Amino acid sequence: MTDDHARAGARPVELGATTTEQQRELTALSEQATAAAGDVRAALDLARDVGGRLPHPGSGSTAFLWSALASVAAADLTVARVLEPHLDAHAILGQAGEEIGDGTWGVFAAEGPGEPLRATPSGSSYVLDGRKHWCSLGGDLDHALISAWVGQERQLFAVDLDHPDVTAVAGTWVARGLTAVDSGPLDLDGVDARAVGVPGWYLERPGFAWGAIGVAAVWFGGAVGVARRLVAASSTREPDQVALMHLGAVDARLHGARAVLQQAAAALDAGNLAGPAGWRAALRVREVVADACEDVLRRAAHALGPGPLATDEAHARRVADLELYLRQWHAERDQASLGRQVLDDPGSRW
Structure with missing residues (x-):
């Protein structure tokens, strides 16, 4: 580098x-x-x-x-x-309205295969039993907010990950991107947990969509890092017309992604992204940003060739990290969700 x-x-x-x-x-x-x-x-x-x-x-x-x-x-x-x-x-x-406390936190709310994590009332609190998938750094963090099923509903719980019956399952994380952020499962066996909100609150609260847009801001930053490597290449080799074409296209894609993030931030602070409007905005922003990021990755690969991927550790790691990170976007499934909203809510149309 x-x-x-x-x-x-x-x-x-x-x-x-x-x-x-x-x-x-x-x-x-x-x-x-x-x-x-x-x-x-x-x-x-x-x-x-x-x-x-x-x-x-x-x-x-x-x-x-x-x-x-x-x-x-x-x-x-x-x-x-x-x-x-x-x-x-x-x-x-x-x-x-809960106490945050000290230490580091994760949020483990994705569902995985097999029997889901279950929560059972125990006095004024709950106990969690089962396996929770996709627990990033579950063996390194102090605490986590973990979703579990209470009967037929999902609810969120605060858990102390130092509990002796929380076990990080080793050997499942074989990713080539984000290699240091082990996101394998946790096994929980009668682990004490504190309810955070009522059943369904985690997914229904306005902040669920807002957090999803925050993830898109991370994708955007990752793509900026890739684009900066594209600019750096021009200091060692005079860019030809093709290199300039890719650089110009990358600039335009990043400009569009930045614009939708700026617009969403302003709308959120103005109080305009509550309820369905918030999730519709999240789907739109994530679509625009993720598509821009994938185009930046493609154009950087075409413009730079194999050299940086083979010899520049920081660039190769950033590309692999971003490619995996972007899979938090549900791609065509999110596009279909957005299309359904377009049909169901005429007021949201162009």
């Missing part, structure tokens, strides 16, 4: 106007993320440090929050993958 590219990795990504203090915060975050690149322990320290300082979505500073996520992601996606759910957990607990 060239010195210019390393400096670019530590440059903030701004999704809106920022104050001088916010610019300093974004610069410091970018530098911290660059220093922590690929190091989960350092990323956890960063998350612990900034978790209480960054705003929640919808608090009036959403563009700054998403700028922070994008800035970290442009520096390193492993660090962003640690920070994003930690901040999401803080926002969820805040929205539920």
